[in-house]
Amino acid sequence: MLATAPPGGHSASMVGSDAGGEASSQLRLAREVGVRAAAGRGSNFIISPLSIHAALALVAAGTRGETRQELLGFLGSASLDELHGAAASELVGKLNGLTQTSFACGVWVDRAHVLQPEFVATAGSRYGATAESVDFAMDAENARRRVNGFVADATNKLICEVLPPGSVDSSTVLVLANAIYFKGAWARPFDKSATFAAPFHTPDGTVVRVPFMTTGRFEFKQYVAVYPGFRALRLPYNIEDYDHAGARQQAAFYMLLLLPDGATLSLADLYDKAVAAPEFIKRHTPADDVPVGRFLVPKFKFSFEFEASSDMHKLGVTRAFDGGDFSGMVSGGEGLSVTGVYHKATIDVDELGTVATAATVVSMALSGSSRPPVDFVADRPFLFAIH
Template sequence: AQTSFASGVWVDRMLALKPEFTAIAASRYNATAESVDFVSEAEHARQRVNAFVADATNKQILEVLPPGSVDSRTAVVLANALYFKGAWTQPFDVSTAPFHIPGGTTVRVPSMTTSESQHIAVYPGFRALKLPYKNDVQQQAEFYMLILLPDRDTVTLADLYDKAVSTPEFIKTHTPTGKVPVGQFMVPKFKFTSKFEASSDMRKLGVTRAFEGGDFSGMMTGGEGLSINGVYHKATIEVDEVGTVAATATAIVEFGSAGPGHGVDFVADRPFLFAVVEEGTDAVLFLGHVANPLAH
């Protein structure tokens, strides 16, 4: 698997980042820092940030900052990007299978199939599938995709989401450890992009001062009274019979002022949750859900 992480800070040329902040950003996060002219060349600065993200994500995300997100009042932009590409340890066959999307409609989608044993476990209300990624390099981190499939009419997708984000050990404790023979097996191929502005969600989580005249004096000269104007997040993922390509980017703009068995089925023909996880640390790189594999 290939992974890369990049961070950057773009500050208006009328301000200056403090050496302590620059040193920490470089040593801990390998972040780059640039001086730009937001006052007279805001659009050029926006394009520089987007170019940085595009390069860090191997062109999977071309625009994290939308038009109008940066203007002459912008003081600083912070951005980070994560890129992941992994191939399955064993590629899958492909066939067309039905998938039941919310609202009662059924669509036919290209799907991954196999008769080989898989890492599957059955839990009350849902079942889990672990799909390891190939790792050809020793000393390199190992990754896997975890798919959690709710049973019909028992556990909802929202229930699984809540457990995954509120219980730190949930992903780890519900990751299958051993292979079992499969009966029916189907996981749809999917590809989609998600983007949103996260300010309101952060406020709901209690992060309020930073949006209402916070104190960023530890970051830059003149940092008192700056406030976050926007938090832009964009993610893309593609899963097929060969493997996964995924990327995510976030930019912040601040303005001045189952047990063993035989033939265990895993048929993901309805909405499911997925996560890309690092094996050694249990760190979740990506978390999302598929409601319609045909919707990009």
């Protein structure tokens, strides 16, 4: 799921699955990150709950005891079996079967340590993760470049540095990473010749001019619905999939835009509603195309990155950051701690479609180491979701 408000207003953005309750913690994490972004820079922000879910699920597969229970609680599952069968995990297989998307996981372990065979088997079979031995102790910078290179390759070079300088050092034992790439063409492309500059109203009252897209003059219907305090727009993607028999079919991917009216409901109010009820997105996705009058959607392109340790602490994940039990992952794993959870995501929406990428990298070190016609004119902050 994704949510945003271009080009200069406070926004949030997520890419995820129709996963019900299992996405709620990642949505709350997005809210924590959004509050910090709004207070610090007043900028747009974007995160991928699916990427975060995949990276932390990979970590959870190698945990034991209370460390595992905290991570499972954050991921919305009662057990590893339930986690591996969750909707987000099923979506992983779907993404790997589409030519327009990619999903990749990797594990890098210091050569002085050995990954547990059961963890290697689970990481490979459930998440398609590859494992590589590197020398963090003597050449941490080269290891950092290898991880960033893996992410760059998986995201078509749109995310080239998710691990910042200094994020790994000689004390690092493990790094786990996930990367997602999505490219979807609109089922009903916008008319590129009709794109024009128009005012966009930012939260602080400033008005800026940005490029707006619209459809051709013969496109009188769109998937729009009006709800108390906001309205919704569904924009389907033209993505082909194949069923179990090998027959071609349409994959049900779409972008959902949620536009608050700004009077009775603000962007923050609308976001809180989405976070409080995981089924909110599904219940407010327009099912029917209806006649439209004015129809304007802005083009937008931006990226956002953050480190999530402090936010995850607020949401109840503490053991993993303070001498957690990772004995199911690597030899000597009882003394490991997560030292960083790095996330970066990008979005590019234009007349032809959407390109979205996300990456999540978790670094780990030994404890004690340092670390009637309906108008839809989106001329103010709105939420969106790739569903």
